[in-house]
Amino acid sequence: MKPILNPLLPSGIYVPDAEAHVWEDGRIYLYGSFDLPGHEGYCSDVYHVYSSDNLRDWVDHGVSFSLAMTKDGWAKDLGALYAPDCAYRNGLYYLYYCVPDGRCGVAVSDSPAGPFEDRGPMANVHGIDPAVLIDDDGQAWFYWGQFDAVRAARLKDNMLEIDPSTAVQPLSVAEHEFHEGSSVKKIGGKYYYLFTDTHRHGGRATSMGYAVSDFPDRGFRYGGIVIDNFGCDPATWNDHGSLCEFRGQWYVFYHRSTHGGVYSRHVCAEPIRIEADGSIREVKMTSGLFSGEETVPAWRAAELSGNVRIAGDGESAFGCALTGIRNGDRALLRSFSFDGEDGFALSVRCAVSCRAEVCLDGRYAGCVKISPSDGFAEVRGSFEGPASGVKEAELRFYGEDFDAALDGIRFFRR
Numbered sequence: 001m002k003p004i005l006n007p008l009l010p011s012g013i014y015v016p017d018a019e020a021h022v023w024e025d026g027r028i029y030l031y032g033s034f035d036l037p038g039h040e041g042y043c044s045d046v047y048h049v050y051s052s053d054n055l056r057d058w059v060d061h062g063v064s065f066s067l068a069m070t071k072d073g074w075a076k077d078l079g080a081l082y083a084p085d086c087a088y089r090n091g092l093y094y095l096y097y098c099v100p101d102g103r104c105g106v107a108v109s110d111s112p113a114g115p116f117e118d119r120g121p122m123a124n125v126h127g128i129d130p131a132v133l134i135d136d137d138g139q140a141w142f143y144w145g146q147f148d149a150v151r152a153a154r155l156k157d158n159m160l161e162i163d164p165s166t167a168v169q170p171l172s173v174a175e176h177e178f179h180e181g182s183s184v185k186k187i188g189g190k191y192y193y194l195f196t197d198t199h200r201h202g203g204r205a206t207s208m209g210y211a212v213s214d215f216p217d218r219g220f221r222y223g224g225i226v227i228d229n230f231g232c233d234p235a236t237w238n239d240h241g242s243l244c245e246f247r248g249q250w251y252v253f254y255h256r257s258t259h260g261g262v263y264s265r266h267v268c269a270e271p272i273r274i275e276a277d278g279s280i281r282e283v284k285m286t287s288g289l290f291s292g293e294e295t296v297p298a299w300r301a302a303e304l305s306g307n308v309r310i311a312g313d314g315e316s317a318f319g320c321a322l323t324g325i326r327n328g329d330r331a332l333l334r335s336f337s338f339d340g341e342d343g344f345a346l347s348v349r350c351a352v353s354c355r356a357e358v359c360l361d362g363r364y365a366g367c368v369k370i371s372p373s374d375g376f377a378e379v380r381g382s383f384e385g386p387a388s389g390v391k392e393a394e395l396r397f398y399g400e401d402f403d404a405a406l407d408g409i410r411f412f413r414r
Helices: none
Strands: 019-022 028-031 046-052 058-066 082-089 092-098 103-109 117-126 131-134 140-144 151-154 178-187 190-197 207-213 221-228 242-246 249-256 266-272 303-305 309-312 320-325 330-350 354-360 363-370 377-398 404-412
Touching: 019 082, 019 242, 019 249, 028 082, 058 092, 082 131, 092 131, 131 178, 140 178, 178 242, 190 242, 221 249, 320 330, 330 354, 330 363, 377 404
Parallel strands: none
Antiparallel strands: 019 028, 028 046, 046 058, 082 092, 092 103, 103 117, 131 140, 140 151, 178 190, 190 207, 207 221, 242 249, 249 266, 303 330, 309 320, 320 404, 330 377, 330 404, 354 363, 354 377, 363 377
């Protein structure tokens, strides 16, 4: 299977909070919120389901559920659908969703892609980010809530109600720095609880940490951070995702903010490894693994520094570009496989002259002067010597009073 391309979906599609599941047809399905470009708020009022058989080619199954589809319109005016999850039992798929007033609901379908028919709000549940685990013995567990109001409880056999007498607090702010975003999987006989973690960056919720237990509802020992999306955007704030095994490989699914804000979040994934001792080593954000001579869209940059951000651009060949680039800004694409390339080409738009440097694995490799242009124009530079092997490519921009955009990058042999 080819390496993942991040983000997973096209540049104008924003699916944060992704819960990934592999169902009986062997395909992997993504259930997430559905942000809109530049939307001034978290999430829209619809869900879409996406599926793939290779993690590169994705099918949009259309609107799977919406606030307008809620039973008797109970939530149609609440404005947004927050993070969902999905579970399968006895031939039916159960979609668990939440809305801004803290209520959670359930909708049912005989298809993993929906459309889902609403069964209404759940009693005795108040809090966002529902998650479901069906244990080996068939018992279904339900998780929801933020901060120290996080809860776990048994689901009744009808999958529509919890048993309130079983509700407990599985994690805490003090012990785990739990913020929100519950997602629980059973791996190797242990229960892995993935969640939005605030250990870093002054309490910003950009990390996803994990805790492990021998029980589904208690005894979780903090394990560390799996991935941190800090640096994907100058204003990024949160992260939320899941663990999923697909074709023998475990992955962490997460999101990255765009547009210099906390919204319009792209879904991404990284392969992870469950170590022999049960631990998960932290992984970095990646763009993919590209050959030296292919043109790579700049919006696939894994890490940004400064004012630069990913945003929609009507002149871009890819729908999105790196925009708002100013003096000292940096953009890192991880990674390229080089085989003797010694030149590079950038597609840049800038009204004022500036300069770009290319660094490979943190070391200066070459630079180019960028002349003013009305639209995106290709500029070429050269390396001090040919490059070989797999390397990170970082672009660094310098100049006075300029505001540039970068659409693509490629390397070549001169």
